[in-house]
Amino acid sequence: MSNENTQEVLNQTVADLFKASVLVHQVHWYMRGAGFLTLHPKMDELKDQLDEALDEFAERLITIGGSPLSTLAEYEATSKIKMTTAKWGKSNAERLQEILTAYKYLAEVFKKGIKVADEDGDDVTVDLFTTALGDIEKTIWMLDAELA
Template sequence: MSYTKEAKVAGAKTKEVLNQLVADLSQFSVIIHQTHWYMRGNDFLTLHPQMDTFMDGINDQLDEVAERLITIGGAPYSTLSEFAEQTKLSDEPGSYDKTIPERMERLVDGYRYLAALYAEGIEAAGEEGDNVTEDMFINFKGIVEKQIWMLTAKLGREPGL
């Protein structure tokens, strides 16, 4: 993809998906952190540290997505207010009244949303000829789908991908 004016315009949809991911990955990291802080019950000792691994994975994706957006001439959201205004993942106050399976379901829903957004990005980047971003989206979609599989297995069912 050359850096002509046409190429920058042609990458507009890819940039839009990348920036949506910046907001949503930021919000999803908070959702995972909330799960980490507010979980109680069976499997706490196993799942509590697992949330650190999940957060690290999402934060690594966030960093790569934002840096890719900058690389192709975009400007990532970078404030809490921008994340809150742009995310499509819901916010809810933390509480101790949810079970661990309910918290895991919320994570599955978040990962499913991200998988769909990565699929949208794959399509956009492919149409716009940005093979590098398309490859990044494909890689992250695979990682997210694995998380869906692992969480749904924990919940006693197949991933349904």
């Protein structure tokens, strides 16, 4: 059975996780105001989680015979996570909303990954996407709670 579709969704995931990590790093650097002492280290935690997931998905892609995207140009061309040049003056809530939007998008990518990998008969990749989806949904819940 061909796994080209699984490889494609894994590469989409690699690009999107990279961009999400950069977005969280941007928020980390530009964060100011109430909640800083709690939110600033939380951004480090979120970035570490994204980077760990990125490595797991890229290594899974290699394991099944694929070649992960690995350049900034490839990430920019492939990822659907939107970023703008950082500016001072945004509230922490506005910055967290940007992360929340990216995480909700990642949840949809992971759901697609589960479906595609299942269709390709790749139970290990299904499990990887399922675990990642559970983690991202928990973070979405926490971000929603913070913004409520």
